[in-house]
Amino acid sequence: MSPALLNGSDATATNGLKKHQDGFGTRAIHVGSEPNPETGAVIPSISLSTTYKQDSVGKHKGFEYSRSGNPNRNALEETLASIETGGAFGLAFASGSSTTATVLQSLGPNAHIVSVNDVYGGTFRYMSKVAKINQGLETTFLDLENADDETILASFQENTKLIWIESPTNPTLRLIDIPHIVSLARSHPSNPLVLVDNTFLSPFYSSPLLQGADIVLHSLTKYVNGHSDVVMGALILPPRHAELAANLRFLQNAIGAVPSPYDSWLAQRGAKTLHLRMKAHGTNALEVARALQKSPYVEEVIYPGLTTHPKNELAYRSLSPHARKFVDAYLTSQSKAADSEEAFERIGFPYGGMISFRIRGGAVEADKFLTSTRLFTLAESLGGVESLAEHPARMTHGSIPEAERALLGIGDNLIRLSVGVEEVEDLVADIEQALEAAVGSSIKSSD
Ligand SMILES: Cc1ncc(COP(=O)(O)O)c(C=O)c1O
Structure with missing residues (x-):
């Protein structure tokens, strides 16, 4: 079974037939979960090895060392890129919080960001108590639900690199108009990236990448895994952000806040339902x-x-x-x-x-x-x-x-x-x- 066909968006029409696009549930079950060609196992095996044999120096089967990539994490990342509709690149992390830390570290020193004001408490803490001190990150917390366009635009600075949205917000469940915020970001010379923490709605109820967002973040600990037995996070980016995805993947490996193969396997199993x-x-x-x-x-x-x-x-x-x-x-x-x-x-x-x-x-x-x-x-x-x-x-x-x-x-x-x-x-x-x-x-x- 070909992931390209299952993803639908990559499938090409043949014989004049309208191309078929697999639905959400089909992609959740099949993408990243093909039967093992050697054993026929329908469910991926858990690969615990931390290191992989090289036939000669640099010649290997796609894996070298488990922090940089392993079969279970790669499989989960493929599933996530497919179910977060509009996505092409998935990156899994050891928690939602380490995912947040990695994204904010990617902004470098002395950046400015605009964040929805009732952001998840741990995200607020990282922005205001860690990134502020360690990398000079300045955050403007704004009521992105009710602020008028002038106020939002006035909050952007030359060095504004990111807008951080959670919708619904937590815990008062206020909603942000994502396409509208995206259009404001695009209209400003600083052209900040728009990130949506989609944890509360999950990839099922909301597809921020289809609404123009640049990055989606999840605490997979919540709905995606769904069984309260894994702490994990993820980023998903659309096809136009190959370079940004490569930069974040570099940091994923360099910082090393990666999930274990077993947790990746559990989260992939959770995502199927x-x-x-x-x-x-x-x-x-x-x-x-x-x-x-x-x-x-x-x-x-x-x-x-x-x-x-x-x-x-x-x-x-x-x-x-x-x-x-x-x-x-x-x-x-x-x-x-x-x-x-x-x-x-x-x-x-x-x-x-x-x-x-x-x-x-x-x-x-x-x-x-x-x-x-x-x-x-x-x-x-x-x-x-x-x-x-x-x-x-x-x-x-x-x-x-x-x-x-x-x-x-x-x-x-x-x-x-x-x-x-x-x-x-x-x-x-x-x-x-x-x-x-x-x-x-x-x-x-x-x-
Ligand atoms: C919306 C949201 N984002 C991020 C996080 C952080 O995720 P984790 O607990 O997996 O580090 C949470 C955790 O509650 C959350 O609710």
């Missing part, structure tokens, strides 16, 4: 979000698939082609009327597995909720098959100064859920009983 899991995460999250909306114990529900989200239209417009197909079929299946617009208005649509909500009350009620759930485990991280819940102000975003957190809307009553793929009725029942325990009982006792 990404499309199935993301559909289930999305439909489950939508139902949980709707249950939260109905609860008298909840002040606000933040889920971009709900029509109450201020950027709900943008969320729909920016779905990847494969997610749009899934969402439209879902809306049709839920529709009471002849067209699916009615379902869109009434129900909303699946848009990833992350929800944030403000519980009625404060830290006490949030704590009670988080210790009353049976299926949602109180834990950091996200994107695994199991549901998790956490308190951003004291957990994932605890490293952000309090005043800053307040500006970002990360208050004591904000709770973040990573909705898993368990049976949705069980998840809804769990949320309802935990809300009752956290808020219902305190209301009753104060009556």
